[in-house]
Amino acid sequence: MSEHFGDRIRRLRLARNWSQQELGLRCGISAPHISSIERGKRYPSLDYAIRMAAALGVPLNALCDETIKLKPPKMRSSPEELPTYLQNFILNEAATPYLQAAHKISTLPEADREFLTKLIDLVVQQRQSPQPTA
Numbered sequence: 001m002s003e004h005f006g007d008r009i010r011r012l013r014l015a016r017n018w019s020q021q022e023l024g025l026r027c028g029i030s031a032p033h034i035s036s037i038e039r040g041k042r043y044p045s046l047d048y049a050i051r052m053a054a055a056l057g058v059p060l061n062a063l064c065d066e067t068i069k070l071k072p073p074k075m076r077s078s079p080e081e082l083p084t085y086l087q088n089f090i091l092n093e094a095a096t097p098y099l100q101a102a103h104k105i106s107t108l109p110e111a112d113r114e115f116l117t118k119l120i121d122l123v124v125q126q127r128q129s130p131q132p133t134a
Contacts, residue, residue, distance in 0.1 A: 005049075006038040008063050012056045013038075027055035059107040 003011075013023050013034075020031040020038070029048055036042040037052075044052065053060040089095050105116055 003066050004040050005043065005063055006040045008066075009034070009052060009056070010038040012058065012063075016056070023052070023055060027051040054103055057103075057106065 009023075013020070018026075020034045023029075024031045024034050027048075028051060029044075033042065033048075034052075037044050037048075049063065050060055053063050056063075105113055108116070
């Protein structure tokens with residue numbers, strides 16, 4: 001039996017031990033709407049599908065293409081598990097472009113992710129090292 005979009009949403013949600021309400025809070029969709037999507041009674045709009053994929057930490061095509069093996073990334077269950085400075089960063093609207101970039105990087109193939117991570121580390125190291133004065 002083939003797995004539909006809602007089955008994949010449910011499987012990822014349960015893998016994180018989230019209720020439908022928790023997923024709804026993370027992506028701004030009502031729990032009853034998520035329930036109807038999971039049961040195959042409704043199909044999400046593109047915007048809703050993108051928001052659910054982002055909340056679950058997977059690329060959108062992983063939810064749509066049943067040939068793609070779902071391997072959910074490790075995620076913390078709650079933002080409160082993060083240090084306070086990271087909680088504040090996440091809640092700051094100015095952080096949105098950085099969080100979106102981080103999500104895009106997380107959906108890349110592993111080799112590309114590793115390359116970009118090393119590149120970012122090198123840039124940070126270069127900026128943190130003392131600059132010679134003229």
